[in-house]
Amino acid sequence: MAVYEHAYSPYTGPLTPRWSRFAIIPRHAIRDVFRSKLLMVVFAVSFVYPLVAAILIYLHHNANALSILELPIKELLPIDTAFFRNYVWTQAKFGFLITLFVGPTLISGDLANNGLPLYLARPFTRLEYVAGKLTVVAALLSAVTWIPGLLLIGLQSYLEGGSWLAHHLPIVLGVFAGSWMWILVLSMLSLAVSAFVKWAMAARAALFGIMIVPSALAAVINQLFQTRWGSIVDPNSCLYSILVALFGSDARVDIPAAAAFVSIVLLLTVCAGALALKIKAYEVIR
Template sequence: MPVYDHRYRGWSGERRSGRFRIWTVARFALGDLWKSRLALLLFIVALLPPLFFAGMIYLASNVEMLTAVGFNVVGPGVDASWMAIDKEPFFWFLVWQSSFAFFLSAFIGPTLVAPDLAHNALPLFLSRPLSRSDYILGKLLVLLLPLSAVTWIPGLLLLGLQTSLAGTGWLGEHWRLVPAVVFGSWIWILLLAVLAIAISAWVKWRPVATGMLFSIFI
């Protein structure tokens, strides 16, 4: 009968710094998240409004194209202000994307901490070189990444598209839109993420946690 050596063997591989511990928690949680077709579908739908606004910006900068297809955009009695790209389109962009960010957080948030508590998995996490703050920040990152992908990141891309079409003079006149999009999005994202994590840790049943998040904002 063979005899196997079951003694403890220390880790001989590469040791990563502490900042990668947060990403380890987030990476596996994101992997589980995107296995859900509903989560993936909701994320894809949330990316459709930026495409619509990009098309609107492009058409507003190419009036000749609209005229060629029969739209009277410069004739008498036509209000040209509806073609102007100023702060109002970006305001409505943030309104739409903030709504999608809320639905994403309501779907994703309850699945982050509650399953670990329900299955008593927290000791397994914390018995490793992982602090409580690393665990919480890793879970928060699972929300911050997709919410950023549907709010301030496409917002900055739309601002870049408008600047490339209208010139840097437009950005000089509307430079306040840049911090407005970034800071406005981050305030909303952090509020949603913290509330979703807190409710997920408090309520272990997902439908109730989702309902509580809806009840806070409705």
């Protein structure tokens, strides 16, 4: 129907498959996300560390460059498990910054504008809605965590040659699974906060608090009771323990990885419960 023919006519074309519809939300949302210049800056800065890491890997394998620099880079910064573990840890922090910008507004906007009935009155489930919103955060965080991480591993493997990759498989697992643990925790936390706090700034403050306050609380508990188990309430410590275990390294951690994993699963369950509670077309006032 041409636009000048203002008559009601039905759509008779084909439809997209059901399974692909959750991707509609991130496609529209990511377009809007980059309207924020500040986020653009943070997002761009997030690639500085991977770039520096790539340069370091290159320098490690370039004798001429090393001789010109006259720096013992190979000894100072060896390309090993700790190198990639630090990479994931640093990028996760940048991921947290990006989440602070993007996450808290994802659901709060729909709640404030009563948008949920519009989504859920269509052939679109609550699960697809949450999956769509989660994909927005996950896509942005993937771009600064495991994707460049795997590229770095690829570069190192290519330059080192031989069987480097075969001998360092835990690094691949650590970068990929460790990044995804962070992505999942940050995405779910930010969505849960967004579902409860309608004002974007308050939601950002709440998300910041949720990540920072437990660290302080854990430190107080550890100090008071002369233990390390207080860190189980701190998502940062738990994620670090899991990351160290995934990389198979022997770095010092406060709590065992298994306990940390249980703590993180519990946190994710609480977030999922909070979302199930709030993501409804209408609240029923009993």
